[in-house]
Amino acid sequence: MLRHATTKTRRTTAVLDFLAPTASKVQPQPLVTKPSKRHDTEKLAAFPVSNIKQRIAVSDPDINFFDEKVVELRLALKAGDIARVGELWLQLEDRKLLRLLGRELRGFSERAARLCLTDKTEPWDADERRVVEGIAIAAACEGAVNALTTCMITHIKRSDSQAALDLYRRFLVYSSYQTAPERLPSSTREDVEDANGLALNILGDQLSHQPTFSLVLAAIAAHALEDSFEGALKIILDNPVRINQSVQKEFMASFDDASFRAKVQSYVRRLDIARLISRHHSLSTHITNLASNQDLSRIQKLYQAIIDGLNGPEPYLAAHNSQKSRQRPVVVQEINWAAFLTGFLRCHRRDLAENLWNDMLKHGVQPGVITWTALLDGFDSMGEADAASTSWDNMASQGIRPGILTYRAVISTLFNARRPDDAIEKFAIFKQELANGSLPDTGDALPVYNTVLHGLLNNGRPGDADALLQNLRQKGPKPDIVSYNTFLRHHGRRGEFRAVSVLLERLREDGLTGDAFTFSSVLSALLKVGRTDATDIVLSLMKKQNVEPNVAVFSAIIDQQLREPSEQGLRTAMELLQKMEMNPDAQPNDVTYTGVLASLHRQVWPNTALAEECRRYVLKRMKERNIRSNRHVWRNPEPEGLQGALNYYREMTSRKVPMNYDTWYILLHGLISREEWTVADEMVEDLLRYIKPVGALESLVGRIQRRTAWRMRHLQYNMHRLSREE
DSSP states (O other): OHHHHTSOOSSOOOOOOOOSOOOOOOOOOOOOOOOOOOTHHHHHTTOOOGGGGOOOOOOHHHHHHHHHHHHHHHHHHHHTOHHHHHHHHHHHHHTTOGGGGGGGHHHHHHHHHTTSOOOSSSOOOHHHHHHHHHHHHHHHHTTOOHHHHHHHHHHHHTTOHHHHHHHHHHHHHHHHTSOOOOOOOOTTOTTSOOTTOOOSOTTOSOOTTSOOHHHHHHHHHHHHHTTOHHHHHHHHHHSOOOOOHHHHHHHHTTOOOHHHHHHHHHHHHHHHHHHHHTOHHHHHHHHHHHHHTTOHHHHHHHHHHHHHHHHSSSOOEESSGGGOOSSSOEEOOHHHHHHHHHHHHHTTOHHHHHHHHHHHHHTTOOOOHHHHHHHHHHHHHHTOHHHHHHHHHHHHHTTOOOOHHHHHHHHHHHHHTTOHHHHHHHHHHHHHHHHHTOSSOGGGOHHHHHHHHHHHHHTTOHHHHHHHHHHHHHHSSOOOHHHHHHHHHHHHHTTOHHHHHHHHHHHHHTTOOOOHHHHHHHHHHHHHTTOTTHHHHHHHHHHHTTOOOOHHHHHHHHHHHTSSOOHHHHHHHHHHHHHHHTOTTSOOOHHHHHHHHHHHHHSOOSOHHHHHHHHHHHHHHHHHTTOOOOGGGGOOOOOSHHHHHHHHHHHHHHTTOOOOHHHHHHHHHHHHHTTOHHHHHHHHHHHHHHOOOOHHHHHHHHHHHHHHHHHHHHHHHHHHHHHHHO
16 A cells, blocks of 8 residues: 555555538438449449559649549439449549549548448448449548448448448558558548547557548447457557547437447447557556646546456456456556556545555556656655655665656655755765666666756755756766756746856757747746847747747747736737737647636736736637637636636536636635635535545635534524523
């Protein structure tokens, strides 16, 4: 258990994810005429050939031929003349002109989808089927998947899972021969946030011919029809596409059988867990983001799903390599456990961290250096230096050698706890082991030095920090942009522009280029010394360093300026925002606007009138650009007065915006400071229905409850005294 990791003893149990022309409007479905049989349909079944996507020079006769046949193809599709469609498509394919369809291909795919047989009882003519399926596969290889998805759905509804899976396999074979196409725009945006809230690219450098979620979902449904979760699991692991709720909802609407829909949805939920577990870095990033927002409920839900995958009636996850099999092909690695451990501790839930540690032991997973490092990182976020020191000693007593990141974690914890001498002592041991070659991955030691630089500056030892930086420049490891940004932030906040200038020159000498944090620090320093042209100076500096002031850079600088609630920073941020709006190459997006709005809500601004004016401006611009605010905007800090706080609370409740740890803390703290005890009682009652308060939040809840109990006793005493007087 976790408490064993933090109790001094020699015998310790091992512890703790537009521009395409809109697809043509759907016309009334035409009656499919019965075409005559043509021998061309036999040849069509062999498409598409591998050279369909070759970039070729097109002669004038070919262009004229293409224009003529495309018009005929549209008419044949509209008339439902499948045989003629197949003949025309084959002619275009034979002359290698299909690629010229380009973005119009999506519209052809949607029309071809309407040629699939809808009557489950009527046999599908073999020649017509070959034509439609051939076109569907060819279109899907170009990125237009509507027809192929519809064909697979048709087979599933006819209880022919093998026909659906055969189409999927043919698509994979044909697409593997293709060169990468230009991605066609999707009207359903299949690259949006997945069911687990992972709004980042978790697929890495994925090949562009990899099937989209709709095709993978159709293959999963076919396996569900066969009761083969194992087959569906292989599909998602071979093609780990992100879950898209809107596509899933539209797909499920194709089936009338509620029990089958529920079965497929159950498959998808479990398969998505397996996909996430198989992508360690993405899962860790996802949990870190959730913990940063104190979104404990989603972390718990995800963790419980993993435990169910290990212990449920149909386990599909393995706790260690010895359990790995075709039925359980995904192993929950130590890095996965470690990510949840840190996440729970960052949400101030030491009890959940203890349970996780015990779960690891129960499943035969011995915590190693990765887990102990995660434990130390968690204690760092909680400010528990004593627990971190004790855990370090217990780790050593169990024969586990610390790694570079383990040293970084404990040094950071000690510095943040204002124990610089202890941190420097650990740093000395680190350098000695590094020199002796006792540590692995010695090339990754710079993060430890950067942590020490940050700690020295934060603990009032700038001389020691500067000496260390000079030593790094001379003897290595060479400082990076993080090293310099640490100093720039320190001196920029103090308006020490001479020191900032020296650092910029050193940065240039070392061949480094500044990033958004660098330029924001310079901007802060210029503002501190009263430069009214600070923004223009920084933009000029960026230009000299060949840094393009794009949306990401602008947004990051604006965010940095709004971190501290100063009128100067607010005015500078709004000036940058307006410069973005006038720059066609750096137009602000939803991240920019919602980030500004969130900062306006989160901080207590000295000039409330200015902050309100900025808030109205941002909301107006968001409305004009059809941008909706997300949940982070509503993590409200200290609005002016009780009514403002209650308005935020009611709006969050009505919009079903989750109330996380920080939100409850800020709200209750504001009510206590205003001595609004009656309202605070109501809020505590609401809070206890959703979460278990711990740490600082638990202290606030206890304070309100004690005050309530005192008021009740006082009221009873007064009533008793009044009755005696009567």
